Structures are given as C-alpha cells and as structure tokens.
Amino acid sequence: MDTVFAYRQGTTFLHKGLHPFTKMVVFLVIVILSGLWLDIRYLLPLLILGFVLAYIAKAPAKLFLFIVFALALTWFPTVRSTIAQARPEYFKVLDPEWASTGIVTINVPFLGLERLGLTYGSLYWLAGRICRFATVVTWAIVFLYTTPISDIANTLYALKVPPSIVFVVQITYKFIPYMASIINQIQDAQKLRGWHLRTMNLIKVFKRSLPLANPLMRRTAMIVEQVTIATQVRGFGSGKVTPLRDLTLSLLDKLVIILFVGGLIFAFIAMALWKVGMI
Amino acid sequence: MKSIEAKEFSFRYLHQSEEEKALSNLSFEVEEASVVGIIGRAGAGKSTLVKSLNGLVPKVDLGYQEGDMIVDGLNTRQYDVNQLARHVGIVLQNPEVQIFSLTVRDDVAFGPANLGLPREEIYQRVAEAISAAELEHLVDRNPNDISGGEQQCLAIAGILAMQPKIMAFDEPVSMLDPLGKQRVMNILKQVTRRSGTTSITTESGADIEAVAEVVDRIIAIDQGKLLIDGDPATVLQDDRIQQIGVGRPQVTELFLQLRKRGIEFERIPITLSDAEKLISNKLRQLGVKRLMRPPDFQLQKVNHFGPPIVEVENVHHFYNPQVHALKGVSFDIPEGQIVGIIGQNGSGKTTLARHLVGLLKPTNKDSVLKVKGIDIKKLRLDKIIRMINYVFQNPDDQLFAETIWDEIAFAPRMLDLPEEEVKRLTEEAMKVFDLEPYKGRYIFGLDEDLKTYLSISCILPLRPDVLLIDEPTTGLDEQGEVKMMQSLRNLRDQMGKTIVIITHNMKTVGNHCDRVLVMSKGNLILDGTPREVFANEEKLLEADILPPQITRLGQVLSKEFGCPKDILTIEEMVEVLDYSIKNSRNGA
Structure with missing residues (x-):
C-alpha cells in the first residue's frame, strides 16, 4: 500500500532540475508565508502557483482529495473560529464596518463572547483559512512527490542535523x-x-x-x-x-533560493510596515 | 582460526525462571570461513543464539547471561551492539523491517554510512555488495517495489557492505517463494566462499533442504541445549533430528528407507545433486535401464467430490491503472476438495483469496464470483463469512482476547447468539484441533502451532462451508505440519468442509492437496492434480516454483532412466527404485 504523499520517480524539471535543499527551502518559505498571511488576495497566487507546479510534476489529481478530506475532518474548529470573527475590532485592514456586516449573527451576553455569527469579514477570514490550508498541502504534495525521502535525509545529514x-x-x-x-x-x-x-x-x-x-x-x-x-x-x-x-548547489538553485528567501524577507517587512497579508 | 567460541554460554530472558533458560550451557567453536546451520524446532533457542553473537542478547533483549560468547576475538560482554556490528552482521527473517531507504543503492549504503566511512569507500563497498547479491539491475529501484527474495538479497547486501567477519541469518528464507529461497541460499553460499566470511544460518525444518545444500556443519539444539553437533550428513541421519521435529531432506529420508529395503549406497546424501549422482551410479552398476512404478502401484486414491461450491469466472482486479493484480482468473472448486494455491510472492494469491471472501470486489462488471450458487459480489460481508471464510497467515493479526476460550467465543458473540449457543459452538470448534485442555490458557506466549490452530478454530463457530487458510504450516516443524494437514483433512472428511490453502510449501501441496492452482503475475497458469502440475517444469519455472525435492529427483533421473516425472512422495520413489532394481536383478 502506498502512502498518500509518496515520492514517484519522474523526469520533470521539479524532479531532476532542483537540489533537494532548494526544494526544502522553497517549501519552508511557502509554509511561513502561508502562516503569516491570511488575506486571500495574497494566498491565492501562491495556491495557483502550487497547482501549476503540481501539474508540471504530474502529481495525480486524487492527491488533492486530501485537502477536502482534511477540511472535512476539521469542520468543527473551523466553524467555531469562523463564527467568532464577527466583531469589527478583529479587522485591521478590511473596512471594519463592511467586515462586520452581519449575514446571520446573534448577541451572546455572557462569557465575553458578545457577537457570534456569519459576517462578510468572517467569510473572508474563512476563505483565507481554507486557502492557507490548501496552499500548504499543495506545496507539500509538490515537494514530497518530487523529492525522494532518501535525498531529504541526505540533505539533512549534510546540514549536520x-x-x-x-x-x-x-x-x-x-x-x-x-x-x-x-x-x-x-x-x-x-x-x-x-x-x-x-x-x-x-x-x-x-x-x-x-x-x-x-x-x-x-x-x-x-x-x-x-x-x-x-x-x-x-x-x-x-x-x-x-x-x-x-550540498553542491547549481546557479539555478542559488537563484531560486535567493528569490524565495528574499521574497520572505520582503513579506515580513511589508507586513510590518503596510500590514500586507493581514485582514 | 576460531571465528566464534561459545563458552558455557547460558541466557534467560527477564521473564524466564532459572529452569526455563532460552539457552543452556552451550559450548562450541566455529572455524573461520565455515557455514554452520543451527537447527531446531520453533522456540528451541535458535534466534536467541543468533542474537547473542552481536550482543543483542542481553543488551537489547534484556536478560541474564552466564558464560561467554567470543566473536572474532571479542567478548560480547565488553562491546556495544553497534561496535560489534563491524564484526557480526545479522539478517532477519522479515526483509521488510530491515530496509530503511528508498533506493536499493542507498539502503546498501546505510550501514557503511553509519560507520562514518569515507564516501569513496562507501561507494566501493556498495558496488561490491550489490554485485555479490546480484542486485545490479535494481540499484535505483524502490525496495518496496521488488520481490520478497530480492528484498532479502538486499538485506544481505546491506550487511555485506559492512564487511563483517561473521554473518548470521535467522531463518532467512522462511517467508520466500521456492526460487526466492534458492536465490538467497546460493548468495549466502557464494558470499562465504568468496570473502571467507563465517556464516551461521538457522532453520526449523520446512527449508531444511535449502539449508543442507549450503552448510558444512550442523548444530542441532533443543530447549536451549546443544543436542547434536557434526557434519551435516551425520547430523541429518540421526534419529534425534526426527524426534525434535525438524525433519530431514527428502533425499536423505529416501536413502534411509532404501537402506531398510536392503538397497545400500556408499553414503547417505543430503543434497539433490549428490542423491542423483549416487542413484545414477548405482543404476548403471546394476544395469538398470529404466525406472518405473510397480504395475500394482495405486497412483492416487480416487476422491469423489461434490458439485462446484466456489465458482470464479473472469475476475479482474486493478489496484490502480498500473497494477493489474488479477487478469481474468476463472476456476471452480467442487465441494470437499482440498486445493492448494501456489505462486511467487506478489503473484495474486492473496488478492484472489480476498475476492473469495468479499474483502475485495472485482474491478470488471462481467465477472462471476459465486459460493454455493450465490453471487457474493452483492452480498454483505457478515453473510459471506458464514459460507466461506479466510484465515490470515499471521495469527498475531487477530488474536486479542485473554484466553483461548474467549478468543473462539468472540465470533458467535459478535453474532449476538444466546450464550448457550455460543458455548456449544465454541466447544465444538475447540474439539477440532484438540484445544480443550488449553481453553483457559492466556493468548500471550502461546506456541506457534497452538496459535495457528487457534486462529483457524476462531472462524469455525461461523460454520463456513469453505475455509481458505493462508500458509497454515508456516512456523511449524515437520511433525506440526503433518498434524495440521491431517486436522484439515479431518475437517473435510468429518465435517464436509472444502479447504483451500495458500502456501509456499511444496511438500505440503504434494502430500496433502487434491488439486493445485498455480498463479503467476495475476494469471492462473496451471490447474490440476499435484502430479499434473509438478510434472510441468516449464510452466512452474514461469511462476518461480520448484516442485518438492523428491519430484525434482525423479525429473533429473528421467533424463537417463526415464523415471516418472510426477513422483510426489518418498514412499513412491522407494517403490519405483525398489521395483526397478529388483526387476533388473530378475533379468526382466
């Protein structure tokens, strides 16, 4: 029986063209960015890029059922968190008035809960959360599908782990x-x-x-x-x-690492200065 | 030079008392570059002895040691296991747990890399080990995708790459198909001869013929004590070998029986090639031109079976688009037949069995799967298991209750039957394998044969008409195998059950089955009586199957002496030789 996220031999650029270390760095950057951002406008391009790379890597479409499956498993905490986003002060970037416009809301005058329910803002938050999850899973599929675990292990050994x-x-x-x-x-x-x-x-x-x-x-x-x-x-x-x-990296590997690590640093700065990625 | 010295070596596990030591006062020496077989029934202490060679006993498997074990000049008391790993390598029974990496090459390199060797040396060792284990064509393959025999060769290569002075093999072929066994044993032999390594291999009986082909000394142990130690021919002729249930190679038993008939040879052989040489010389000496059965020899007891109870037609199964596990398999099984399903690992035997009990469904719509005339594809599992049931190979997959009684009573209790009925069905099932004396015994620590009997007994209260049993004789010694098959025959004769066994043991098939189905790469390639099937050498090779040793002896003798190619038992061969020799003496 195969694992869901198992490496499959292939000849694509993603299989052969990049060093495992480069792929690890890229994956790590994506995980950090996905954790950092909650705004779907920033997460969606990452997700789409992930889908494109998965297509290039010829990853079977059925692997993506895992996203649906995992979301279904976590429906309760997701719903609980979504309905708790109904208050305007939670939103730093979106217009608080628009974000707190209620679709279905109730006031709970105990336990400090105050307002619960679905608002435009909470739906936006939910979309971001789903997109964040899907992005991480998609890039994980690309990484694990194109990188043998033995290469990952050897890279870790070379990194003195x-x-x-x-x-x-x-x-x-x-x-x-x-x-x-x-x-x-x-x-x-x-x-x-x-x-x-x-x-x-x-x-x-x-x-x-x-x-x-x-x-x-x-x-x-x-x-x-x-x-x-x-x-x-x-x-x-x-x-x-x-x-x-x-751990010998090609010029392409170095360029990819610089691009992604540089992007991550820029994302941190942009978030600190201009709240980029926040909602 | 001495490679191993056991000096009054005793060991008991933490849970054992002084009286029930796993190994008791063993003293022996093994010369460098020799191949030694350690034989004894399951539980005799063979694995413990192997583990003591590199300090796993008592440092990992904790217990109390007395005496000393000196390997390659080192006292195992004074070194850690991973230090001794440079001197002693161990290959375990199950290859799957010994493979850690995702390519064959990386897995062979795992050991030398752990030793911190320079990379150039690792690559050189890996290349040599891969070549010695004949795995060159698989270097970039995922070990999960290669056959069981190849996996075991990989495990051997992994140890070889560490270049130990001593290699110990703990029943290395017991889980393999016949050609896989042959391949592994040949590699074991070649490696020892080529590199001067000392090899130790253990065996409980089922593969004694494969072991006899490669060893130059045998140590038999029983209940942790050394029983016999000597050259293989002497040890295997000793009656105590039969008494401890290990059994002899069929050719050795043949010559001992011929001796009783007054037909003497210069020696008693333990290998097929030696047996062939001795018999051929004798026949030429006596002027015997042709080997034939006595005219009054009854080839087969004629069994009358009932109407088809299992009907399989055009069953296909795809696990995924690339893996076509069953390719249009069709056959019927009549009521009351004992059928053996054989084939190499991965040939589709287990997939087929899972279809027969409804655990898998055919992936094509035009297939037929009927039991007692009922289409089981549309039936719920709880209905199917009362018509046909399947006992998995490893009893540890199902045993869970506290006592034997509770274990057997589990199935009728799941059916919500009244407690009186549960009691009646449980008692009835216990009688089949004489388990009543053990009914209060705890499941933990049961002997292998009891576990196997118990796992079969567990489904009997469901009263299925057809029993499918996966490897019913694995882990049993020769006496245990005969007892098991006799019990299954009783189930057929007294309770009218139809029995289907899946096995790698060709002797079991030859001696006990009415019919054999041979699977190869998802196809049913042969279907007939054991005689018909084992006589078809070409097709059997296609399925990586070797007939029983006695049949193969007949086949090699057929070239010069026209011996029947379908001899199944030692007794039959004795009759053939006895009759043909007497016939020639009488001038016929």
Whole structure:
C-alpha cells in the first residue's frame, strides 16, 4: 500500500532540475508565508502557483482529495473560529464596518463572547483559512512527490542535523505504508470473524475496539523490536554518519533560493510596515 | 582460526525462571570461513543464539547471561551492539523491517554510512555488495517495489557492505517463494566462499533442504541445549533430528528407507545433486535401464467430490491503472476438495483469496464470483463469512482476547447468539484441533502451532462451508505440519468442509492437496492434480516454483532412466527404485 504523499520517480524539471535543499527551502518559505498571511488576495497566487507546479510534476489529481478530506475532518474548529470573527475590532485592514456586516449573527451576553455569527469579514477570514490550508498541502504534495525521502535525509545529514532526528523522519516515512497495511490486515481479519463497530453504545464501542487495539499493539511492539535490532546491526548510533551526497548547489538553485528567501524577507517587512497579508 | 567460541554460554530472558533458560550451557567453536546451520524446532533457542553473537542478547533483549560468547576475538560482554556490528552482521527473517531507504543503492549504503566511512569507500563497498547479491539491475529501484527474495538479497547486501567477519541469518528464507529461497541460499553460499566470511544460518525444518545444500556443519539444539553437533550428513541421519521435529531432506529420508529395503549406497546424501549422482551410479552398476512404478502401484486414491461450491469466472482486479493484480482468473472448486494455491510472492494469491471472501470486489462488471450458487459480489460481508471464510497467515493479526476460550467465543458473540449457543459452538470448534485442555490458557506466549490452530478454530463457530487458510504450516516443524494437514483433512472428511490453502510449501501441496492452482503475475497458469502440475517444469519455472525435492529427483533421473516425472512422495520413489532394481536383478 502506498502512502498518500509518496515520492514517484519522474523526469520533470521539479524532479531532476532542483537540489533537494532548494526544494526544502522553497517549501519552508511557502509554509511561513502561508502562516503569516491570511488575506486571500495574497494566498491565492501562491495556491495557483502550487497547482501549476503540481501539474508540471504530474502529481495525480486524487492527491488533492486530501485537502477536502482534511477540511472535512476539521469542520468543527473551523466553524467555531469562523463564527467568532464577527466583531469589527478583529479587522485591521478590511473596512471594519463592511467586515462586520452581519449575514446571520446573534448577541451572546455572557462569557465575553458578545457577537457570534456569519459576517462578510468572517467569510473572508474563512476563505483565507481554507486557502492557507490548501496552499500548504499543495506545496507539500509538490515537494514530497518530487523529492525522494532518501535525498531529504541526505540533505539533512549534510546540514549536520543530528542522525537520530533524520532517522526518525526516514523511518516514519518508510513505515507509514507498512503500518497502514498491518492495520488494514488486522481490521480485515476481525471483520472475517464478524467484528464490526455498528453500535451507539459507548461501552460496546470501547469493548469492540479491543480486537483491533490489542493485535495492533502487539504487532507494533514486534516491529519496533525488529527495527531496533535491524538498525543496531547496521551500525546506527555508532557515531558520525557520512552523508551520501554533497550540498553542491547549481546557479539555478542559488537563484531560486535567493528569490524565495528574499521574497520572505520582503513579506515580513511589508507586513510590518503596510500590514500586507493581514485582514 | 576460531571465528566464534561459545563458552558455557547460558541466557534467560527477564521473564524466564532459572529452569526455563532460552539457552543452556552451550559450548562450541566455529572455524573461520565455515557455514554452520543451527537447527531446531520453533522456540528451541535458535534466534536467541543468533542474537547473542552481536550482543543483542542481553543488551537489547534484556536478560541474564552466564558464560561467554567470543566473536572474532571479542567478548560480547565488553562491546556495544553497534561496535560489534563491524564484526557480526545479522539478517532477519522479515526483509521488510530491515530496509530503511528508498533506493536499493542507498539502503546498501546505510550501514557503511553509519560507520562514518569515507564516501569513496562507501561507494566501493556498495558496488561490491550489490554485485555479490546480484542486485545490479535494481540499484535505483524502490525496495518496496521488488520481490520478497530480492528484498532479502538486499538485506544481505546491506550487511555485506559492512564487511563483517561473521554473518548470521535467522531463518532467512522462511517467508520466500521456492526460487526466492534458492536465490538467497546460493548468495549466502557464494558470499562465504568468496570473502571467507563465517556464516551461521538457522532453520526449523520446512527449508531444511535449502539449508543442507549450503552448510558444512550442523548444530542441532533443543530447549536451549546443544543436542547434536557434526557434519551435516551425520547430523541429518540421526534419529534425534526426527524426534525434535525438524525433519530431514527428502533425499536423505529416501536413502534411509532404501537402506531398510536392503538397497545400500556408499553414503547417505543430503543434497539433490549428490542423491542423483549416487542413484545414477548405482543404476548403471546394476544395469538398470529404466525406472518405473510397480504395475500394482495405486497412483492416487480416487476422491469423489461434490458439485462446484466456489465458482470464479473472469475476475479482474486493478489496484490502480498500473497494477493489474488479477487478469481474468476463472476456476471452480467442487465441494470437499482440498486445493492448494501456489505462486511467487506478489503473484495474486492473496488478492484472489480476498475476492473469495468479499474483502475485495472485482474491478470488471462481467465477472462471476459465486459460493454455493450465490453471487457474493452483492452480498454483505457478515453473510459471506458464514459460507466461506479466510484465515490470515499471521495469527498475531487477530488474536486479542485473554484466553483461548474467549478468543473462539468472540465470533458467535459478535453474532449476538444466546450464550448457550455460543458455548456449544465454541466447544465444538475447540474439539477440532484438540484445544480443550488449553481453553483457559492466556493468548500471550502461546506456541506457534497452538496459535495457528487457534486462529483457524476462531472462524469455525461461523460454520463456513469453505475455509481458505493462508500458509497454515508456516512456523511449524515437520511433525506440526503433518498434524495440521491431517486436522484439515479431518475437517473435510468429518465435517464436509472444502479447504483451500495458500502456501509456499511444496511438500505440503504434494502430500496433502487434491488439486493445485498455480498463479503467476495475476494469471492462473496451471490447474490440476499435484502430479499434473509438478510434472510441468516449464510452466512452474514461469511462476518461480520448484516442485518438492523428491519430484525434482525423479525429473533429473528421467533424463537417463526415464523415471516418472510426477513422483510426489518418498514412499513412491522407494517403490519405483525398489521395483526397478529388483526387476533388473530378475533379468526382466
């Protein structure tokens, strides 16, 4: 079974043309910018650029279902935060009067909540939040789809990141599909014994989770033991690790890094001086 | 020079008492550049012994050690595991947990890079190890995309690149298909011969023939104690080997049985090639021109099976547009038949089994999947599992309850049956594999054979008419395998079940199945009785399958002596040789 965000061999410019370090820097800049900005007017170009790069990298469209899936999973905190944006003083850039124009609002005279509901401003905030999330996921797909984890690991080693941290990244990535297949296997094995979770009784739900939880814990413990042994016999932890690749950047890599890091610095300044990216 | 010295070495895990040590007072020495097989039933202490060679026992798997283990001149007490890793490499049973990187090349480099070697030396070692493990064509591939045999070769290459003086293999071929086993064992042999490395390999019985081909010494252990130590031919002839359930290569057993019939050879062989040479010489000496079955030899007990209980027609399955896992598979299984499904790893066996129990649906609309005449594609899983059910290979995937009784009672309880009915069905299921004496036993720490019996028993209360069992004999010694297959036969004979097993064990198929389906790359390429299937050498090679050793002996003897190519059992070969030799002596 494959991981959702798995590297696939390819011959595109994004696969072959840039050093993994450059791609890491670019991805990091995008994550910071997406965290910094909330204004959809700035986030949307990043998202569109992400989509264009994903198209160039030939990333399958189904990967983007993850955005919908993750948004669906986080609907509750999203809705809660959205309806809490109804007060005019929350908006620094948008016209407070326009932003607080209510679509559906109520006054809550306790717990300091005051005004809750949907306003033009809260919808604008919601659009920014969705766009921020979609941007990070899209660029993550581009990065992970075009960069082998072994290249990422080697770059981290070359950057003198402690081997134990690099190995955790590597091993987590490697064992996600393996563990996922084991979970599926356990679930299927129990389904064949008539197991199901179809009940509204919470005590039964708890009891019925044991047929999955117990074998999973046992298998996980076995795998952890075997992986520990396998890493020890391969000399892991014996000292300095030799990175297998150099951190030698091409002119193009350097230009891309300068462009993105420069852009990030400019974004910080613009935000501090002119509130660019805020709403 | 001594490569390994065990000096009154004992070990017990933290949970074990003084009386139940995992290893007890072992003393032996291993010469440099030798290949030693450590044999013994599951739980005899083989893996613990392997782990003691590089200090994993007691430093990672904690416990109490007495005596000393000296490897490559170093006392394991005085060094850490990762220091000993430069001297002793270990290859585990499951290749998947030993592979960490995303390309074959990077994975081989993982060990030398951890040792902090200069990059040029790493590249050189990687190239040498990849060449020794015959993985040149796979260097840039993702290890997840290569076969199980290739993954195990990769694990070996990863250890080779660290250039240890000693390599230990813990049942390295038990999870592989027959050609994968052969490939791994050949590499083990070549590496030892070429680099002068000392190799230790463990085996519980199912692959004793593969091990016998490569070792020059065998140490048999039982309950943590050294039982026999000597050259392979002597050890494998010893009756104690049979008693501890490991079993002998089929050719060794054949020659011992021929001896009982008064047919003596200059020695008892342990490998196929030696057996062929000895028999050919003998036959030439005696002037035997042709090997044939006695006229009164009954080829096969005629079984009468019922109407088709499973009907499969034109089943396709795509996991994604690139992976066409089943390519129009069609067959019927009549009621009461014992069917073996064989094929290399990734051939589509498990995908097929998952379709038969409704865990997967065909991706084409014009397929037929019927059990007892009912289209199961449209049926809910809780209905299907009462007609046909599937036991996965690893019992640890399903066992969760406290006791054996609770585990078996789980399925009828999930059906919300009255407690009286649950009790009745549970008791009935326990009787099939004689589990009543163990009904209060805790699941944790059960022996491998009990776990396998239990995992099958767990679905019996659902009363399925067809049982699909994935690798029912894995982890069992020879006696355990025979007992398991006899129990399955009883299920068929006494309860009318139809049995389908998925296996890599060709002896099991040859001895116990009525019919064999051979899968290769998503296609059903052979379908027939074991005799018909195993006689088709060309097609079997296409599926990376090697017939049982005794069948292969018949096939090599067929070239000069016209021996039947479809011999399935040792007893049959004894009859053929005995009859043909006596016949020639009588001047016929």
